[in-house]
Amino acid sequence: MKEEVQLLIDLQELDQHIISGRKKQEKLREEQNELTVNTDKLTALIAQLDGEIATIEAERSEINQSLLKEQDNIEKSEAHLPEIKTQKEYLAMLKEVDVAKKQTKDLQEILQDRDAALATIKEDRDEKQQELDNLQSTSNSRCSEINDLLTEIDESLVSEDTKRAALIEQVPPRIRQRYELLLKRRNGSALVEARRGNCLGCNMHLPPQFFNNMLKKQGIDSCPHCNRLLFVMPEGE
Ligand SMILES: [Zn+2]
Structure with missing residues (x-):
């Protein structure tokens, strides 16, 4: 076989190896991106749930404050009852106490409602956190595996590029140009x-x-x- 033919056969074999190395790198990077996207999504979701939890907790503490105030009012009003002189005043005070008690009951119901909502969201958040922890531990080990593979491919690409430069130099210019063009157009x-x-x-x-x-x-x-x-x-x- 002519030297020129063997040279081109060797060159193309090397080029196909280089192309497949680059494709492998691309795939690995895509995989790495996907892993990051998934952990980012979960992290964002957890942050959102944390925000919801904080809102409900703020609401709860506000309701609790109102509740304490109402209870305080009731206690004060009831303490005043024996001091009241007229029937009219007495009835008015009783009515006030009744309203405050009704208000207290309503607030307690709202509080229970908020507590239930809080429990559900917290459970959801814990589940997502568990999911994230699991994903992160597998993702971290896979990412470091991918990094090792990328470095390995990088190293062989560097030495292959050097080899290629030496080979392509020996190819006659009239064929070299066509070869390079075809390599791109005909996918290696x-x-x-x-x-x-x-x-x-x-x-x-x-x-x-x-x-x-x-x-x-x-x-x-x-x-x-x-x-x-x-x-x-x-x-x-
Ligand atoms: Zn043909």
Whole structure:
């Protein structure tokens, strides 16, 4: 096989390795992003629930204050009852106490309602926190695994890029440009074998005369259908 053909075969093999390394990195980064997005979502949800809890707790303490005030009023009013002289005043005071008691009962009901709501939200929050803790522990270990893999791929990409630079320098400029272009356009398959009269890139049949010439020349040609660079294996290989 001609040196030029072997050179291109080696170059493309290396390029495909480089391309697959980059794709792997991309996938790993996507996975890492997804993990972060999920933990961020849960963190935001927990913060929202914390906000709701704080609001309800503030409401509760306000209701409690009102409740204490009402109870205080009732106690004071009831303490005054024996001192009242007239029937009219007495009835008015009793009515006042009744209203305050009714008010107290209403406040207690609201308080119970708030307590129930608080318990539900707290339970929900604890569940989400548990979920986040679990996610974070798996996500942290997976993220560090991914970081190791990314570093590993980075290191091999650096050495492959060096190898590539040395190889591409040896490729004749007329082929080099076409190779680079095809590599991009044909998703890493710039060079393919022509076998039994077919291009193995596009699977189209090559004109017999063209293929016979290729067998004779044993060099690099272009597929008349897909434009990929073509080579033939020497007979018997
Ligand atoms: Zn082709």
